[in-house]
Amino acid sequence: xxxxxxxxxxxxxxxxxxxxxxxxxxxxxxxxxxxxxxxxxxxxxxxxxxxxxxxxxxxxxxxxxxxxxxxxxxxxxxxxxxxxxxxxxxxxxxxxxxxxxxxxxxxxxxxxxxx
Amino acid sequence: xxxxxxxxxxxxxxxxxxxxxxxxxxxxxxxxxxxxxxxxxxxxxxxxxxxxxxxxxxxxxxxxxxxxxxxxxxxxxxxxxxxxxxxxxxxxxxxxxxxxxxxxxxxxxxxxxxxxx
Numbered sequence: 001x002x003x004x005x006x007x008x009x010x011x012x013x014x015x016x017x018x019x020x021x022x023x024x025x026x027x028x029x030x031x032x033x034x035x036x037x038x039x040x041x042x043x044x045x046x047x048x049x050x051x052x053x054x055x056x057x058x059x060x061x062x063x064x065x066x067x068x069x070x071x072x073x074x075x076x077x078x079x080x081x082x083x084x085x086x087x088x089x090x091x092x093x094x095x096x097x098x099x100x101x102x103x104x105x106x107x108x109x110x111x112x113x114x115x
Numbered sequence: 116x117x118x119x120x121x122x123x124x125x126x127x128x129x130x131x132x133x134x135x136x137x138x139x140x141x142x143x144x145x146x147x148x149x150x151x152x153x154x155x156x157x158x159x160x161x162x163x164x165x166x167x168x169x170x171x172x173x174x175x176x177x178x179x180x181x182x183x184x185x186x187x188x189x190x191x192x193x194x195x196x197x198x199x200x201x202x203x204x205x206x207x208x209x210x211x212x213x214x215x216x217x218x219x220x221x222x223x224x225x226x227x228x229x230x231x232x
Binding site: 041042044089091103105106 | 119152157158159160161162165206208218219220221222223224225
């Protein structure tokens with residue numbers, strides 16, 4: 001297992017377009033998280049899944065954002081009608097749900113630029 | 116609510132100098148976890164250490180050491196004999212033990228460390 005994979009690494013899109021990112025977690029990890037990181041800031045929590053269930057969503061996740069993890073393996077994050085404020089690094093992480101404070105493994109992120 | 120403060124935005128040192136990165140946290144949880152991550156220019160967050168709130172022993176791993184002081188809500192990170200490869204953004208993060216705070220990491224704003232040859 002090579003860790004958490006994210007695709008694409010970079011995405012440039014025009015304002016108003018829809019974009020979708022994919023995350024493949026470590027295979028035995030049943031928790032999957034999405035974070036957003038803007039320039040010069042720390043990552044901010046967006047949402048997380050335990051298996052296929054989406055258990056928590058941040059208030060940062062507006063109606064234009066939707067995340068899925070249909071079979072409890074990979075996850076997708078879709079942003080509809082992108083805005084310039086959506087430009088950021090989108091990070092995915094996974095962990096085992098053995099208790100709080102589990103080690104999270106992060107992917108390299110997808111850098112989104114909305115022009 | 117949980118909060119992590121890294122007051123140092125940028126630090127620049129010369130190779131072989133020791134450098135300490137500060138982290139102060141706020142939480143109402145009695146059990147919590149503290150983390151340090153390194154983010155090189157490639158963007159991936161690299162896990163460095165995790166400590167739980169009941170273990171105040173300082174830890175040393177090679178050139179890295181961590182000083183956890185519950186009395187001052189601080190979890191500082193020291194790099195001894197810094198090297199150019201240590202140049203990166205370093206994040207301190209906090210997780211609770213259950214419920215909402217236990218399912219997410221709260222990050223500080225990061226400290227950009229530049230080690231010059």
